[in-house]
Amino acid sequence: MTTLPPQFVPVSGLLSTLELLQVAVSGSLLLVRLNRPAKRNALNDTMIAQLRTVFTQLPEGISAAVISGAGSHFCSGLDLSELSEKSVFDGIHHSRMWHAALEDIQFGKVPVVAALHGAVVGGGLELAAAMHLRVADTGTYYGLPEGQRGIFVGGGASARVPRLIGFSRMTDMMLTGRVFDASEGLQYGLSNYVVPEGESEAKAIELAQRIASNAPLSNYAVTHALPRIAEMPQAAGLYVESLMAAIAQGDDEAKDRVRAFLEGRASKVVKS
């Protein structure tokens, strides 16, 4: 097991039995590390199932999560050793299994921050794209080598990656094998933050802490309503926005927080 950051302790119960993940808690934060460093965290079927278990069975009291990778790379993508013997039919089900697991991350109970370093390639980029924010370190690089391997993306990249960087850039990555470095990734929208090498997990934890301090219903609106509204025609989107706004502001927590500001007990918005 890799050393945990300060304040984090290993989870107990079911999530402690997932041998390809290292799962730890600190207060309302959950840290999930892909833990197959010898294979550069290549995602086999067991690991995908274990990720799904985590995000469908979050421990009580968790408000935000971070996913990082143990070892020298975040993730080398699909475990290619499991690919060769699959039939066409099995291939469809395999891809649908990835879709289900990554949907459970994107549309689960809590916001999830990706802590990226080293290779974020193939299915590793698909996993990163399913999270709500991405923090990269300066050594991070992104690729979609599926084109070179004679396959196609199957873990949701064709839907999620163009929404981050545009389909023209994704076409380039897949047709030519183009690799983007950390600063290109930041510029194009693959990451939200770039930090010095080795610091992405700490920064992701810091952001997750801030996220966890929001009202849960506000976070829910951002992670569930916002991406769906973005897919709607404007008139329908605005209507859903009104409903979501009314639900959020009707919650006691919103009333308490607004009252705290009006009574001078809450922080102001200041320049960072």
Ligand code: 1HE
């Ligand atoms: C693997 C995998 C893997 C490493 N499946 N075993 N993904 C790719 O095409 C990326 C393939 N991997 C690489 O390009 C490199 O391994 C890395 C750049 C990520 C890392 O390089 P390096 O020099 O640090 O490690 P390595 O020596 O290449 O790999 C260490 C071991 O991990 C080695 O096994 P070993 O038994 O010889 O020690 C590798 O074989 C193994 N390994 N990556 C299986 N991906 C839902 S569809 C998604 C489709 C895709 O993701 S396609 C893209 C797959």
